[in-house]
Amino acid sequence: MASTYTNPEYPYRRSPDQDATQPVHHQVIIVGGGPAGLAAAMDLALHGIDSVVLDDNNTVSVGSRAICIAKRTLEICDRYGCAQPMIDKGVIWKHGRVYFGEEQIYEFDLLPEQHHKIPAFINLQQYYFEEYMVDRCMEMPQIDLRWLHKVAEVASTANRAEIVVDTQDGPYRLSCDYLLVADGANSPIRDSLGLESKGQIFEDRFLIADIVMQADFPAERRFWFDAPFHPNQSTLLHKQADNVWRIDFQLGWDADPEEEKKIDNIRPRVEAMLGEDQQWELEWASVYTFRCRKMDSYIHQRVIFMGDAAHQVSPFGARGANGALQGVENLCWKLAAVLDGRAPASLLDTYDTERQHGARENILHSTRATDFMTPKNAVTRLFRDTALDLARDYPFARSLVNSGRLSTPCTYDDTPLSTPDRAEFSERMRPGSTCLDAPIAGPEGRQEWLLERLGNRFTLLLFGEVAADARQQLEAALASLDREGHHTRALWVLPQGQHAGRDNEVVDTEGVLAQRYDLRQGGVYLIRPDQHVCARWRTLDPDAVAQAVHRALGKTLAEEQAA
Amino acid sequence: MSTLITDSNFTDADAFYAALADVHRDRSDAESAAINARLILLLANQVGNQQILEQALAIAGQVHIKE
Known part of the structure; x- marks a missing residue:
């Protein structure tokens, strides 16, 4: 190997x-x-x-x-x-191809969001x-x-x-x-x-063959439904660091894991896929089953x-x-x-x-x-194959094709730690959401990122100008939280075109922060230490901020349970 | 003229597909065929527009079953 x-x-x-x-x-x-x-x-x-x-x-x-x-x-x-x-060692990819039988049915670019x-x-x-x-x-x-x-x-x-x-x-x-x-x-x-951990066992087996090869095709994800070289089963090809390629062959429940792991049985599968001329060596092989529980x-x-x-x-x-x-x-x-x-x-x-x-x-x-990927009966196989067939010409069907969705963090929609919105805001950054990053500039125009500034403490994002008396009340409220041990940092976000003067001021250089957070002049977000939104307001109310911090620390919940 | 939507128009494509699989779970072939027929008629009524229905029928009719 x-x-x-x-x-x-x-x-x-x-x-x-x-x-x-x-x-x-x-x-x-x-x-x-x-x-x-x-x-x-x-x-x-x-x-x-x-x-x-x-x-x-x-x-x-x-x-x-x-x-x-x-x-x-x-x-x-x-x-x-x-x-x-x-990030330096990993392979960044954004292009994918999906095949059904002999043909590529579509390709996609993930076109990740900028900034x-x-x-x-x-x-x-x-x-x-x-x-x-x-x-x-x-x-x-x-x-x-x-x-x-x-x-x-x-x-x-x-x-x-x-x-x-x-x-x-x-x-x-x-x-x-x-x-x-x-x-x-x-x-x-x-x-x-x-x-116990309880759930579902899936009656299927998969062979992972990680191979080392110098290939002239790009770092893209290729997924075959019913490939000609591996009929009636799925196959995945994905690039990793060090010119290692992951090949994942679906084998079915009847496959013998010990037999399938042998190089003599892996070789013909890989050769059928890559051709006999492609040079490669096996790095690691494993046959797995899985559960969801x-x-x-x-x-x-x-x-x-x-x-x-x-x-x-x-x-x-x-x-x-x-x-x-x-x-x-x-x-x-x-x-x-x-x-x-x-x-x-x-x-x-x-x-x-x-x-x-x-x-x-x-x-x-x-x-x-x-x-x-693995239809359980004839009718779901028909629907799957029909979706794949239509996906070639009709984009709507591509949204049905599912070879694994990208992992995105979940939103804690019903958590008792969040303070529900009172004002109208866009859905995207609703309480419970993971904070999205945005480019910002600190004092002297230093390029920074929002998530770096949020760190792992409670942070209050304040956008634009706040009246002097409200600012004073806020400082008093934050000082009071500090005395209780609930240090909450204020981060003042200035609109595009302005300059940050103090350490706790940053500029929304691209206007992306205001856009992603649906922030307007005077708007406020309270961010949890795990960078999830826990409250937001259109105007600053220092008492509401203090209450929201207490709620996010489970104090309100504990009082309600005691009552 | 009204045009059939062929870009994705689902609010949640994965949830729809899962629900579709669920309605067919543990059904006989005859039951599944009947479920599909009922579903088509329900959705056709929801679409309503004859021009659109005919465009959908034309695409649906282009099947090539490998014998």
Whole structure:
């Protein structure tokens, strides 16, 4: 097999905790050093919360596995400080072709919207994604990353979790305020606590053949329904970094996974597809089946589940790791606020409600893609083939063709943390939405991006001029929030053509911010620490701002529940 | 003259397709055929305009079944 990547080996290190006579207590322990666990450690570190990360292995992902990293994931990673190496290494693509039988039925350009710092998505092998996260974690003094420390036992009470960790030096005990569990789809901890992830198993098998080749075709996504070289099944070709190409062959439920993984069986499939003259070498092969399932609740006393352990989707639409990171950023600011005593513990319940909604949406999209690709009966096969046939000439049918939709972050429409709109606004940035980026300029015309300025704290975006007395009242309201520990930053956005004078002033240089946020003179947005909108007004009312901050911290909800 | 819309006009194409698959779930061939016929008549009435219906019929009639 070819090898473009050598897995790093992170050494086992003995922790002083292993020599302690009593179990050492930590605020947060994270189980699993995959995308969700590493992201949680970084997110908490940026909130000033220390964590211990325990991983039973000593390296990053073996095999390329998840390869599509969506924009929101990269924006989150940019906040953590590890997006740039991903973007530099990843393959940016925007062109796709869809084939049905012998023919290309259409091609598309994603034509991503201009004026965003981060591309719509990149293709990058999971091992690089994780390696760059590990590199960043190692720079953060708040993170204590322990490789080859395997959690063997977990017990939770109402106010702490206790664990036993196995190592080559023998077992040791730890306790923590919160145990964040990201130990994968088959979560041993979930099982050991008698908890379940429930859902649907899809009776189908797929072969991934990642091959290395110098190909003269561009970095585009090609998808075949019923290809002549692979009849009655779907095939996907996608480019990754290092000239590695992902080929994903649908095999059907009757395929024998062990047989199909053999190079002697893979070779004829790839040759039929690429021709016998194309030079290539196999880098990694895997036969997978998948399920769409989730836990009824991600929170079990002081044990909180994240990532695939909490919710699992089919790979079509890239919603596994991408969905995991949206969940992590949802959880971590809340956990930091609760640990700092700034919010009631019930705020954490909204991680469950908001991300149950996210998981349902992700499962819905990935199930629909799966159902389109693999019709369950004769009539849905007829509809699918008819949609594909019509798609050649009639654009409407292309909107029905579903080989996986791009992963986009969900909007928390019904969350109790949002303050409902009182005024008329466009739908796009309604409360619960993820903030969209926009180019801005800081003092001295410095080019910046809105999301960089939002960071991970409550931010109040104020657009244009505000009357002097309202400004004074606002400063008093923000000072009062500050005294309560709810630091909320004001960011004054000046219209095009003006100049930022102070550090908390920026200019909407392209007019894009006002347009995306439907902002007019005097308009105000309150942004949560996870960069979701939680309230907006046409005019500034400092009391309403303070109330909205309290609501977003779960205080209003806690009072209502107590009443 | 009225023209058949051939660009996408769905408010939510994926949701429609999923609902279409659902209505056919666990149905016999005869039931599915009847469901399709009923659906066509309902939608044809919704469209109403004869010129548009005839354009749709003309496209629908261009089938090439491989024997």
